[in-house]
Amino acid sequence: MSQGNLLLRMELRSNPETLCVVRNALGELAQTLGFPEAECRAVVLAVDEALTNIIRHAYQGRTEQPIEASFRRIRVVRDGAHTAALEIVLEDRGMTVDSEKLCGRKLEDVRPGGLGLHFIRESMDTVEFRRKWGRNQLRMVKLLHTPETGRES
Amino acid sequence: MLQIEARHLEKITVFDVSGDIDLATSPELRKALLREFRDMRMPRVVLNLKHVHYIDSSGVASLVEGLKASRDVGSRLILFGLNSAVREVLQLSKLVRIFEITDSEEQAVAP
Numbered sequence: 001m002s003q004g005n006l007l008l009r010m011e012l013r014s015n016p017e018t019l020c021v022v023r024n025a026l027g028e029l030a031q032t033l034g035f036p037e038a039e040c041r042a043v044v045l046a047v048d049e050a051l052t053n054i055i056r057h058a059y060q061g062r063t064e065q066p067i068e069a070s071f072r073r074i075r076v077v078r079d080g081a082h083t084a085a086l087e088i089v090l091e092d093r094g095m096t097v098d099s100e101k102l103c104g105r106k107l108e109d110v111r112p113g114g115l116g117l118h119f120i121r122e123s124m125d126t127v128e129f130r131r132k133w134g135r136n137q138l139r140m141v142k143l144l145h146t147p148e149t150g151r152e153s
Numbered sequence: 154m155l156q157i158e159a160r161h162l163e164k165i166t167v168f169d170v171s172g173d174i175d176l177a178t179s180p181e182l183r184k185a186l187l188r189e190f191r192d193m194r195m196p197r198v199v200l201n202l203k204h205v206h207y208i209d210s211s212g213v214a215s216l217v218e219g220l221k222a223s224r225d226v227g228s229r230l231i232l233f234g235l236n237s238a239v240r241e242v243l244q245l246s247k248l249v250r251i252f253e254i255t256d257s258e259e260q261a262v263a264p
Contacts, residue, residue, distance in 0.1 A: 016175070016176040016177035019176060019177060020173055020175065020177070038237075038241070041238055041241065044207075045209065045245075048175065049210055052175070052176045052209065052211060055176065056176070115210035115213060115246050118246075119246075122245055123245075
C-alpha cells in the first residue's frame with residue numbers, strides 16, 4: 001500500500017467548513033487524472049462522505065481535530081492487466097467506529113441517515129478500514145479503466 | 154455555502170436553493186423545510202434545485218426529513234431542476250422514487 005506516485009497530501013481539521021475545499025481540489029485532481037465526469041463526481045462523493053463520517057462519528061462533531069488525506073496514483077492488476085488507479089488514504093485519531101454500524105439501515109427504509117457508507121462502497125472499487133498505531137485508516141481505490149503495460153509499482 | 158431564497162405564491166412556498174448541500178449546510182435546508190411544514194403548515198413547498206451542484210447523504214437526509222414532515226401535516230414537497238449530480242446521488246440512495254419530482258417550476262406549482 002501507498003507505494004505509488006504521491007499526487008497530493010492534505011492536513012485537515014475536522015471542520016465541516018473544509019469539506020467544500022477538499023471537494024474542489026479532489027474534483028480537479030480526478031479530472032486531471034482522466035476520470036470521466038461521472039466518476040470524478042463518484043470519487044468526490046466518496047471522500048466527502050468518508051470525511052463526514054470521521055467528523056460525525058470518530059470525532060463526535062468536535063472541530064479542530066486532525067485528519068490526514070493522501071492521494072496517490074498507483075497501478076493494480078485486474079483480470080491479468082495492469083490498470084492505473086487513484087488510491088486515497090484518510091487517517092484520523094478519533095474513536096474507532098464499527099463500519100457495520102455506520103450503515104445502520106436497509107435502503108428500503110425511508111428515513112434520514114445511514115447512507116454515507118453505502119455511497120462510499122457504491123462509488124469506489126476498494127474500501128478498506130483498519131486501525132493502525134492508534135489511528136483509524138480508510139483506504140479507497142478507484143480504477144481508471146485504462147489498461148497499461150509495464151512493471152507494477 | 155448555501156443560499157435559500159423563499160418566494161411565496163398562493164398556498165405554495167418556492168425555495169430557490171443554490172450552492173452545495175453538505176454536512177455544513179444541510180441543517181439550514183432542514184430548518185427551512187421544517188418551518189414551512191410544521192410552523193407555517195404550508196400545503197405545498199417546492200424546491201428549485203437548479204443551482205445546487207452537489208448534495209451528500211446529509212443533504213438527502215434533510216430532504217427525507219422534510220418529506221416526512223410534509224406527510225405528517227398532509228402537505229406536499231416537490232423538487233424540480235435536478236442536475237445530473239443531484240439526480241445521481243438520489244438514485245444511489247434508492248430514495249429517488251419516494252420524492253415528487255417535476256421537470257419544471259410550472260409543473261411543480263400547477264393546481
